[in-house]
Amino acid sequence: MPVTSLLLIIITSLFFTGIIIRTKSILSGRKGPGIFQPLKDIWRLFRKGAVYSKTTSFVFQVAPSVYFSSVLVAVLFIPFGDQRGLISFNGDFVFFAYTLALGKFFMIISSLDTGSSFEGMGASREALYSLLVEPAFFILMGSFALLTGHTSFFEIFSTLHFGSYISYAVGTLAAFVIVIIAMVENSRMPVDDPKTHLELTMIHEVMILDNSGFDLGLIFYTTNLKFAMYGAIIANFFLTPGHELYYSIPIFIATQALFAIGVGIIESFMARFRMNHNPQFIFTLTSISLLIFLGVLLMLGKII
Amino acid sequence: MSFSNWIFLVTVLFLFLTIFVNEGWKGSMAALGVLVNAGLSSFIAIKVFCGQPCQENIYGGYIFGNIPVRVDALAAWFILLTNFTLLTGILYGRRYMKQYKGQRANLSLHFVSYIVIHFSMIGIFCVQNFLAFLCVWEMMAICSFLLVIFEHHKIETIKAGINYLVQAHIGIVFLMIGFIWIHFHTGSYDFNAITQYSSAVTHAVSFVLFSCFFIGFGIKAGFVPFHTWLPYAHPAAPAHISGIMSGVIIKLGIFGILRMLLLIKGNYLVMGYTVLIISVISGVYGVMLAIVQHNVKKLLAYHSIENIGIIGIGIGLGAIGIGMHNSYLAFAGFAGALLHTLNHSLFKSLLFYCAGTVYQATHTMDIEHLGGLIRKMPHTAFLFLVAALAICGLPPFNGFISEFLIYSGLFHAIHLDKLSLAMNMIVSICGLVLIGGLALLCFTKAFGVIFLGTERHPHQAQVQEAEFSKLFPKYLVAVLIILIGIVPQFFVGVIEKPLALFTSGLPADASVSAFISTLQKISISVAGLILLSALTFLVRKKITASKNISSAPTWGCGYVAPTPKLQYTANSFVRSYRKLVKPVLMMNKKETEMKGIFPEPVHTVTHPYDRMEALLIDTPIRYLKGFMRRFRFLQNGNPQFYILYGVIFIFIAIVIPLLLNVAHYIIQLFKQI
Secondary structure: OOHHHHHHHHHHHHHHHHHHHHHHHHHOOOOOOOOOHHHHHHHHHHOOOEEEEOOOOHHHHHHHHHHHHHHHHHHOOOOEOOEOOOOOOOOHHHHHHHHHHHHHHHHHHHHHHOOOHHHHHHHHHHHHHHHHHHHHHHHHHHHHHHHHOOOOHHHHHHHOOOOOHHHHHHHHHHHHHHHHHHHHHOOOOOOOOOOOOOHHHOOHHHHOOOOOHHHHHHHHHHHHHHHHHHHHHHHHHHOOOOOOHHHHHHHHHHHHHHHHHHHHHHHHHOOOOOHHHHHHHHHHHHHHHHHHHHHHHHHOOOOO | OOHHHHHHHHHHHHHHHHHHOOHHHHHHHHHHHHHHHHHHHHHHHHHHHOOOOEEEEEEOHHHHOEEEEEEOHHHHHHHHHHHHHHHHHHHHHHHHHHHHOOOHHHHHHHHHHHHHHHHHHHHHHHEOEHHHHHHHHHHHHHHHHHHHHHHOOOHHHHHHHHHHHHHHHHHHHHHHHHHHHHHHHHOOOEOHHHHHHHHHOOHHHHHHHHHHHHHHHHHHHOOOOOOOOHHHHHHHOOHHHHHHHHHHHOHHHHHHHHHHHHHOOOOHHHHHHHHHHHHHHHHHHHHHHHHOOOEHHHHHHHHHHHHHHHHHHHHHHHHHHHHOOOHHHHHHHHHHHHHHHHHHHHHHHHHHHHHHHHHHHHOOOEHHHOOOHHHHOHHHHHHHHHHHHHHOOOOOOHHHHHHHHHHHHHHHHOOOOOHHHHHHHHHHHHHHHHHHHHHHHHHHHHHHHHHOOOOOOOOOOOOOOOOHHHHHHHHHHHHHHHHHHHOHHHHHHHOHHHHHHHHOOOOOOHHHHHHHHHHHHHHHHHHHHHHHHHHHHHHHHHHHHOOOEEEEOOOOOOOOOOOHHHOOOHHHHOHHHHHHOOOOOEEEEEEOOOOOOOOOOOOEEEEEEOHHHHHHHHHHHHHHHHHHHOOHHHOOOOHHHHHHHHHHHHHHHHHHHHHHHHHHHHHHHHHHO
16 A cells, blocks of 8 residues: 555654653663653644744745655655555656655745745755755766666566665665755754854854744654655665565664664764864765665676 | 747837837837737647647748747747747736836836847847847847946946946857858758757767857856856846846857757767756856855856756756667656746746836835835845745745656666766765755855844835835746646646757657656645645744733843844844865955954954856956066057058058968979979
8 A cells, every 4th residue: 555654654753853862861861851852842833823923924934844744755655665656757756855845945935034044054055955965965876777677666666676885885875865864954963053053153043043833833843854754765675575564663663763763872972063064974975875876886797 | 920020019009109109118018018928929839739730931031041940849938948938927017117217218128128138038038040040039139238237327337237248249150150150061051050050960970069159048047157247147137137047148158058969969868967067066056156145136146057057967967868868857857947947937037026126116226225124124034034935945836846857867877887887976966965955055144144033233215015016926926836846747847848859869668657646646745745734834823822922122142122223133143054065165255353452343344256257257257368568568558659551551451371382382382393
């Protein structure tokens, strides 16, 4: 059933941030909030009133909704092992990436709409970093298109199979790249620290300084959804065809949980980079994905 | 009577009408002329699409001989999109020019040039005789020059105009070389002679011929490094002229390249790779420069270079497809290129019209001086947003569809052949992705700083929304932009006819028809995206309606006295980007240093400049000037001297043949000895 993936992603998205926060609190020796705390926060935000800046226009009102629905539409493309996503066609990952970009576009202009210097700063960084991360994703998908001869998420993941040693290296690298892309896109640790309270060093959080109430809740939930979406892509590397549902669902959930715990661990033991070193770091992703591309070329015997 | 005669008659009639009517009516008369011409030519074009190719011969006197006028599907496609943009252009321009009241002669010339340029463009698409083609091409070049220099009392306008004229003629020189070359070998002026000649010679020779035409048409299209006229001409022209120049006039170059690809027989792989590489460079370089511009129109002009790059990627991919006998590649490439030609003509003209409206309301084009216009000009802001989203290639707008076509071709080609193809494709994909990302950065900056936030600068006049007649043509364009985004399968269906010209010789491929169903799925996803956004927004509205909503100043993180000056500026928005690309771009930065105990206000001014232009145009010109300076003594302003030069010239002209004869005679003599 094509709905499986959507349902699973939505279910896992509910717990995702909770697991991250729990991991962080355990690792730092605190008691910490429960797993459901972020959900409760979002629920409370949904029921709150809002304060809108006087300088804002309709763009500010529309943007969170567009952001949420862009991510939700992107989720529809993610397959689940050998089951299609709700929408699937050749080259669907192009649509996937560009839909996410649409949401980003709206978030960026909505933060410029407030006319705040901090939010402009966040918007500028978000635009630049998401631009830098994009080539890595496309080269990665290009490598898989080269490897499998297909150009849609579902076909790529359902025909992907690892055989030789070099292919395991490629698979590991690819998972690594996706993890880092997810971290950058969700403004997490090595690039951005959402928990810092110095606006000058934040990216995503500083963009939404003026959002409140339902909008803020929507934005927070969208972040969870986005995390779970990337987690689902990583899980798909392990859901090779032939697995029955009672194997693949636990694998999927385990991958998501591991991913969330991994994010928590990274955030606990890693310091944030200096802001002006971020572009170099993000750009290394592109070189890693080029490495993957070369690896695939080697596997297919196109070199030599 | 044949259709070319009709169009000619209509053009002449409306020329006279436009000249002789009252000043207030000139614009409307020109609009009517363009409308009638557009109706006539669109009728022919639609007939061609329905499968009745139009062909006729005009007798052009002793010099031209027979001028064949053939309208094939490619010409028909370009005629249709030209007609639409020129029509919206004149509808908008008619109102735009109202503020130049009193310049009667100037307005006459402007509107007359507009009618003539429409006529000459239809001519360019249909005429298939070298001489006649060069004539209409020249007519188009001169008319566009006249249109650009409307505000000719401004020194920078006239400079930009001359720059444009010179570069246009360098392009024409290359076209002439190509045509003379063909005529020399075949003795014919007909375009078919190109096919005849190029199929008889080796691939290398036909490649040189192709390069010759590519440079000629590439200057018009604005491929890097032939792009340097664009950033000057577009800001100088009135908004509707910038719109049609960027929308359709630079597409004449694309048309020429496509036409030559149809006519020249040679190694398509090499041609394709060449076009592809140049296009990727054009696209990335264009948008990289666009980001650092702070003049709205100049920014848009650099985006034209970027979009020409995208179209070129499509053309290159298509040519590679023909070279590899792969109809899917040829389909994806050429369909992407043709559709993006239409798409770019739509969103770019809309952007320029919006920029023009902003200019007339605020009298400035400097982004840093604008801001907060969305409350005073909501319609213009909305239209600009639509066009900005479209130019970034985001769904659900038209730009995405053509980029998607090109992407799917590139991803399809990646596993087809050897290493070289895969490497080329991955670099092109990378280029296209970068173009998309950079465009997003650029247009969030442009839209955000122009329309959002608060006013950065007090404006002299009351800023208000444009009237309906100015908005109407813009909405017309916007509707088409959204339509293409939502039902792409229909528009890709329309371009099947011109596509068939390119793919007819290739084996039929089942995946091409599968592509239409892919487009249907895109259509569904796009509709889903829109519906979902609307639904979320409605839910939000419903829930927040019962809640306590208040408004307050923007949160200044504890700072309680905000002024508009605190806002992020366009320059600071792109600062980290600018630092990143410093090695590639040329930024002339002027900074005053802080001095003394009570320092004066400090200013930093940056002037972005084009490194390619500095390298390829400015440096050679400087050397040329230095060389020519040595001969300055000849120009001493003394008429007697000039007469002397004339006499010397005539003397030399007579003596040289004589001397040659003598030399020849002596050599013969020696040989006899």
